[in-house]
Amino acid sequence: MKNPGIDWRTIDKRMRLLVRVLNTIPGLQTHTSCGGHKKTENRVYPAPYGGFYVDFVCRMNSADTIIPVFERVISPYSDKVSLERNREGERIHKALLRESDTVWTLSGKEIHPDMIAYQLLSELAKKK
Numbered sequence: 001m002k003n004p005g006i007d008w009r010t011i012d013k014r015m016r017l018l019v020r021v022l023n024t025i026p027g028l029q030t031h032t033s034c035g036g037h038k039k040t041e042n043r044v045y046p047a048p049y050g051g052f053y054v055d056f057v058c059r060m061n062s063a064d065t066i067i068p069v070f071e072r073v074i075s076p077y078s079d080k081v082s083l084e085r086n087r088e089g090e091r092i093h094k095a096l097l098r099e100s101d102t103v104w105t106l107s108g109k110e111i112h113p114d115m116i117a118y119q120l121l122s123e124l125a126k127k128k
Contacts, residue, residue: 012034015033029057031055033054034047035047036049037049048109051110055103059098069127073120080110084104
C-alpha cells in the first residue's frame with residue numbers, strides 16, 4: 001500500500017528513507033514516526049535524542065508475511081531495535097482500521113534508521 005499523499009517536509013529527515021522503504025511494501029502503510037529530538041517539549045509523541053520509531057499498519061493479514069521479514073532484519077540488532085504489536089494504536093484508530101488490520105511499532109536507539117532501511121531493502125530484494 002503506497003502513501004502518495006506524504007508531504008516529505010513533515011517527516012523528520014532522519015526518518016525519510018525508512019518511511020519511504022516501508023511505504024513501498026505491499027500491505028503496509030506508515031502512520032507516525034519520529035527521528036529523535038534533543039528538545040522534546042511541544043512535540044507529540046517524541047522519541048528521545050538518538051532514538052527513533054515508526055508506527056505502521058499491516059493491512060488484511062499481510063502481517064503473516066511482512067513481520068517475519070522485519071524479525072530477520074532486526075535480529076542482529078536486538079539490543080538496539082525492537083518490533084512490537086501496538087494494541088493501543090489499534091484501539092485508538094479502530095474506526096480507521098479493517099477488522100484484520102494490525103498496528104506495529106518499530107523502534108530503535110543508538111542506531112540510524114537508514115541502517116534498518118538498507119537491511120530491509122536487501123531482504124526484500126531476496127524475495128523477488
